[in-house]
Amino acid sequence: MKIAVLGTGTVGPTIAAALSALGHDVVIGTRDPQATLARTEPGATGGAPFSEWHAAHGGIGVGTFADAGAGADVVVNATNGAGSLAALTAAGAENLAGKVLMDIANPLDFSRGFPPSLNPVNTDSLGEQIQRAFPEARVVKTLNTMTASVMVDPASVAGGDHSVFISGNDAAAKETVAGLLKDFGHRDIIDLGDITTARGAEMILPIWLRVWGALGTGAFNFKVAR
Amino acid sequence: MKIAVLGTGTVGPTIAAALSALGHDVVIGTRDPQATLARTEPGATGGAPFSEWHAAHGGIGVGTFADAGAGADVVVNATNGAGSLAALTAAGAENLAGKVLMDIANPLDFSRGFPPSLNPVNTDSLGEQIQRAFPEARVVKTLNTMTASVMVDPASVAGGDHSVFISGNDAAAKETVAGLLKDFGHRDIIDLGDITTARGAEMILPIWLRVWGALGTGAFNFKVAR
Numbered sequence: 001m002k003i004a005v006l007g008t009g010t011v012g013p014t015i016a017a018a019l020s021a022l023g024h025d026v027v028i029g030t031r032d033p034q035a036t037l038a039r040t041e042p043g044a045t046g047g048a049p050f051s052e053w054h055a056a057h058g059g060i061g062v063g064t065f066a067d068a069g070a071g072a073d074v075v076v077n078a079t080n081g082a083g084s085l086a087a088l089t090a091a092g093a094e095n096l097a098g099k100v101l102m103d104i105a106n107p108l109d110f111s112r113g114f115p116p117s118l119n120p121v122n123t124d125s126l127g128e129q130i131q132r133a134f135p136e137a138r139v140v141k142t143l144n145t146m147t148a149s150v151m152v153d154p155a156s157v158a159g160g161d162h163s164v165f166i167s168g169n170d171a172a173a174k175e176t177v178a179g180l181l182k183d184f185g186h187r188d189i190i191d192l193g194d195i196t197t198a199r200g201a202e203m204i205l206p207i208w209l210r211v212w213g214a215l216g217t218g219a220f221n222f223k224v225a226r
Numbered sequence: 227m228k229i230a231v232l233g234t235g236t237v238g239p240t241i242a243a244a245l246s247a248l249g250h251d252v253v254i255g256t257r258d259p260q261a262t263l264a265r266t267e268p269g270a271t272g273g274a275p276f277s278e279w280h281a282a283h284g285g286i287g288v289g290t291f292a293d294a295g296a297g298a299d300v301v302v303n304a305t306n307g308a309g310s311l312a313a314l315t316a317a318g319a320e321n322l323a324g325k326v327l328m329d330i331a332n333p334l335d336f337s338r339g340f341p342p343s344l345n346p347v348n349t350d351s352l353g354e355q356i357q358r359a360f361p362e363a364r365v366v367k368t369l370n371t372m373t374a375s376v377m378v379d380p381a382s383v384a385g386g387d388h389s390v391f392i393s394g395n396d397a398a399a400k401e402t403v404a405g406l407l408k409d410f411g412h413r414d415i416i417d418l419g420d421i422t423t424a425r426g427a428e429m430i431l432p433i434w435l436r437v438w439g440a441l442g443t444g445a446f447n448f449k450v451a452r
Binding site for chain 2: 111191209222
């Protein structure tokens with residue numbers, strides 16, 4: 001499939017590389033492609049600078065949010081949650097209409113320091129905000145409950161014996177996303193229901209951050225034991 | 227130990243019976259013991275009426291919140307989250323001072339219908355509210371992330387291969403609570419940190435409720451796979 005991955009932090013390039021390795025035609029969307037490609041400073045979490053990463057992943061295109069979105073069958077929102085609506089607006093409602101919009105972002109609010117709180121939260125979610133803002137997109141919330149490396153390589157933790165959640169209003173879109181998750185190696189995909197269930201998935205973040213602190217590693221994931 | 231369990235819904239009697247079976251001296255605290263003992267209607271979630279349950283558990287005392295608290299070494303808050311502060315106020319700050327206060331309640335807010343939202347949430351938690359209201363109590367948040375039967379019989383789900391969290395400011399109080407959890411059969415006890423980490427534990431509830439809906443059973447628990 002043709003897949004646009006919006007976001008050039010840690011998550012976007014990780015997802016883009018994994019989708020490309022699976023044989024998909026991947027373009028990364030960013031606000032200013034020239035500026036992104038010129039970056040020489042380390043990535044957000046200490047990874048390689050984007051320019052270096054891109055040189056090692058020449059098969060992956062880089063374009064504006066709108067260019068990436070226009071050509072895609074599936075759009076992945078891997079932007080910072082606080083900037084997701086702006087990024088998707090830049091991608092253009094017409095480029096999202098009818099498409100599977102896989103939302104893997106978290107609405108982390110660092111305005112009070114660390115650990116972040118969530119905004120929105122409790123009676124709304126980023127997934128719902130996106131669905132309301134782009135009613136013709138087929139939004140599926142998923143993967144936001146684990147670190148980037150586990151998203152694309154679930155077997156790296158406990159042999160892959162853990163769970164991933166999906167939330168969305170469109171059954172066929174959820175099937176498309178579940179297919180991609182299975183291709184990554186996810187075995188326990190739990191359909192929580194419609195997009196309002198994204199509240200629950202996003203509200204895992206506060207305990208995720210505390211477990212990360214307690215274990216000293218992000219190499220874990222939640223499993224629904226039953 | 228002498229343990230007061232505050233609350234006569236599903237959770238309180240379940241915890242009280244399990245602690246009594248472990249050999250502890252257990253008293254259930256309630257607003258009006260005579261009214262509670264006179265109940266003949268089914269329990270909150272369709273269980274036996276309290277009077278019937280109590281007849282089958284004669285070793286367990288029933289008293290006012292204050293009477294139960296006064297004689298206890300450990301106090302368990304198993305009241306409805308919306309009524310927890312009132313119940314603990316009725317128990318009396320002087321009866322909570324210096325004691326381990328095991329808070330297993332959730333601040334569910336049904337004012338918007340089902341599923342409930344949380345109140346407080348995100349930048350505060352019920353665990354923190356209780357610690358602030360009763361600064362001399364040694365509050366430990368735990369067990370709120372699973373259904374009552376799993377709290378006291380973790381082996382009933384996936385052979386007990388799942389996780390329980392503890393949050394609190396007092397290391398010795400957390401050790402006491404961890405000892406009780408181990409006696410119930412919990413094997414993976416994750417210390418999240420101080421009482422502010424109760425936010426994370428409480429914010430699991432929204433996804434817990436959705437997983438319950440998706441699976442059609444509360445007989446599950448979260449495991450931190452790593």
